[in-house]
Amino acid sequence: MGDTNIEWTDKTWNPVTGCTRVSPGCDNCYAVIQTVRAAGNSERYKDLVNERRPGARRHFNGTVKTHADLLDVPKKWRKPRRIFVPSMSDLFHQNVPLDFIQRVFDVIWDTPRHTYQMLTKRPERAVELAGELRWPANLVFGTSVEDDRVTDRIDALRQVPAFVRFLSLEPLLGPLDNLNLTSIHWVIGGGESGPRARQMKAEWARSIRDQCVAAGVPYFHKQWGRWGEDGTKYRSKKAAGSKLDGRLWREYPAVAGFKDKKAIGEATPPPLTDEQWERVAPVLPGREETPGGTGLDNRAFINGVRWKAWTLKPWRDLPDEFGNWNTYAVRVKRWKEGGHWPGVCERLNDPFVARFVGVS
Numbered sequence: 001m002g003d004t005n006i007e008w009t010d011k012t013w014n015p016v017t018g019c020t021r022v023s024p025g026c027d028n029c030y031a032v033i034q035t036v037r038a039a040g041n042s043e044r045y046k047d048l049v050n051e052r053r054p055g056a057r058r059h060f061n062g063t064v065k066t067h068a069d070l071l072d073v074p075k076k077w078r079k080p081r082r083i084f085v086p087s088m089s090d091l092f093h094q095n096v097p098l099d100f101i102q103r104v105f106d107v108i109w110d111t112p113r114h115t116y117q118m119l120t121k122r123p124e125r126a127v128e129l130a131g132e133l134r135w136p137a138n139l140v141f142g143t144s145v146e147d148d149r150v151t152d153r154i155d156a157l158r159q160v161p162a163f164v165r166f167l168s169l170e171p172l173l174g175p176l177d178n179l180n181l182t183s184i185h186w187v188i189g190g191g192e193s194g195p196r197a198r199q200m201k202a203e204w205a206r207s208i209r210d211q212c213v214a215a216g217v218p219y220f221h222k223q224w225g226r227w228g229e230d231g232t233k234y235r236s237k238k239a240a241g242s243k244l245d246g247r248l249w250r251e252y253p254a255v256a257g258f259k260d261k262k263a264i265g266e267a268t269p270p271p272l273t274d275e276q277w278e279r280v281a282p283v284l285p286g287r288e289e290t291p292g293g294t295g296l297d298n299r300a301f302i303n304g305v306r307w308k309a310w311t312l313k314p315w316r317d318l319p320d321e322f323g324n325w326n327t328y329a330v331r332v333k334r335w336k337e338g339g340h341w342p343g344v345c346e347r348l349n350d351p352f353v354a355r356f357v358g359v360s
């Protein structure tokens with residue numbers, strides 16, 4: 001657990017280990033290889049993979065272990081991080097109990113300084129349990145799709161009430177020319193690495209990139225894997241490179257923690273849209289004929305509170321566009337005493353704000 005070489009994350013956190021193969025995308029599972037390596041040194045990774053048989057691939061044997069003693073690990077990381085959880089299992093595996101998943105989500109909720117990335121090949125279980133979980137705004141939730149036999153996972157993902165939803169099209173094993181990107185906020189594509197790597201054809205990657213560009217969805221081309229853009233099998237993924245049509249495609253969703261590595265924790269929320277404002281304005285304190293129109297402009301005030309709730313920076317750093325920072329803390333308190341926040345939060349649907357003002 002700790003620092004990682006995965007291109008789009010900083011840390012891994014593995015309160016769950018072990019899994020079961022679900023589809024061809026699992027056949028060269030990176031977590032299986034890492035588990036076999038770690039099994040000699042750690043009980044957490046022991047007896048999770050089937051016996052070695054000549055010529056046969058090794059797979060997880062279906063045993064899943066939960067590690068309650070690792071639940072607090074992200075709380076000890078003071079600096080904001082992008083955390084991949086879990087990298088050695090699938091949290092929505094049928095053998096992970098609901099109450100343990102809830103505890104993982106609670107830690108994510110309790111550490112808004114971090115941005116978490118969670119990937120599952122079982123989004124249908126996430127849909128089933130969605131109502132039992134508190135979905136934090138700092139969770140980027142995705143599903144893996146390797147070819148068009150498993151695109152139903154994308155439809156399931158759309159039903160998950162995550163703040164940001166992403167697709168990991170890796171290892172890409174076939175064309176995906178008719179992606180439905182509705183309500184998808186980020187796409188990562190990539191080929192397979194390792195000695196048994198299967199080829200990702202260049203036209204499959206181009207088609208995905210073009211669909212993302214057309215739909216306005218950020219695309220991250222992670223790597224070619226062992227098979228390069230020119231169709232050659234290279235000795236390593238590094239040798240095969242990561243450029244697609246001569247350039248790196250390294251786009252991220254525009255949410256806290258994702259602009260680039262330096263910007264972690266510094267991204268700010270977009271201003272309220274007219275539609276959000278129209279929803280919220282009627283429940284704000286003010287004269288009946290001018291809802292939301294008293295004192296310091298309420299729209300700027302709510303945008304300022306969102307800035308604070310997302311960045312967790314001191315009030316004195318509030319950008320000028322939001323007005324005088326001196327008045328904010330008092331006004332937040334006054335709205336609390338007046339019982340205004342629950343109504344605002346219900347209509348605003350911004351978990352960071354709800355958490356900041358203490359509305360559950």
Ligand code: SF4
Nearest residue numbers: 019020026029089121
């Ligand atoms: S679901 Fe993920 S972790 Fe589990 S076997 Fe498949 S690739 Fe590996």
